Amino acid sequence: MTRDDDQSPADLREEADRADEIADALEDLLGELREEEIKGARLEGLFDEASSSNPNIWNTVTAFIDVEDGEAVVTDESKLAQGSWAPEIVEGCDTMVTVDIDYGMMPDDFTYIVGKKLSQRIEEFREQANEARQQADDLEDESAD
Numbered sequence: 019m020t021r022d023d024d025q026s027p028a029d030l031r032e033e034a035d036r037a038d039e040i041a042d043a044l045e046d047l048l049g050e051l052r053e054e055e056i057k058g059a060r061l062e063g064l065f066d067e068a069s070s071s072n073p074n075i076w077n078t079v080t081a082f083i084d085v086e087d088g089e090a091v092v093t094d095e096s097k098l099a100q101g102s103w104a105p106e107i108v109e110g111c112d113t114m115v116t117v118d119i120d121y122g123m124m125p126d127d128f129t130y131i132v133g134k135k136l137s138q139r140i141e142e143f144r145e146q147a148n149e150a151r152q153q154a155d156d157l158e159d160e161s162a163d
Contacts, residue, residue: 030154037147040112041140043090047083048136056125061132063095064115069123071097080116113139 025033047060056065067079076097084093093111097119115135120127 025153027154027157030150030157034147034150034154037143037150039088040085041143041147043085043088044083044113044136044140044143047090048133048140051129051133051136056128060090060092061115063092064117064132065123065125065128067095067097068117068119068128069121071119071121073119073121075099076119078116078118080114082111082114085112113143115139 050059051061056062061081064079064081071079076099078098080096080098081092082094082096084091115132117128117131117135
């Protein structure tokens with residue numbers, strides 16, 4: 019989310035609300051990751067790909083996440099081979115989480131690694147929301163002068 023010079027305070031506040039909605043949905047996903055079994059969870063596909071793919075062929079796997087009605091939905095998982103192709107962002111993707119392929123990765127290791135990455139993304143979206151709100155406040159202050 020980048021600021022366009024033509025954005026109004028209302029547009030910026032809408033952008034901030036969307037960033038907060040994404041952060042909230044990611045916090046819910048993070049809670050599920052930490053509290054529930056991976057089997058049957060939204061990030062099960064990412065775990066399966068990261069822990070069972072051949073590391074001699076694949077380097078990383080990415081989960082593409084879209085936030086729909088306040089809920090984080092993993093829309094796809096894609097693997098990246100050694101420089102052969104890059105994952106494309108799935109249309110409508112709000113964020114993504116990428117982990118290294120580690121054949122035989124244990125669920126606790128996966129939870130730690132992905133939890134850390136989700137926490138970073140949550141923090142980034144919260145910062146975007148705060149910046150957009152601050153910019154909206156600044157624009158409103160400028161127009162009041």
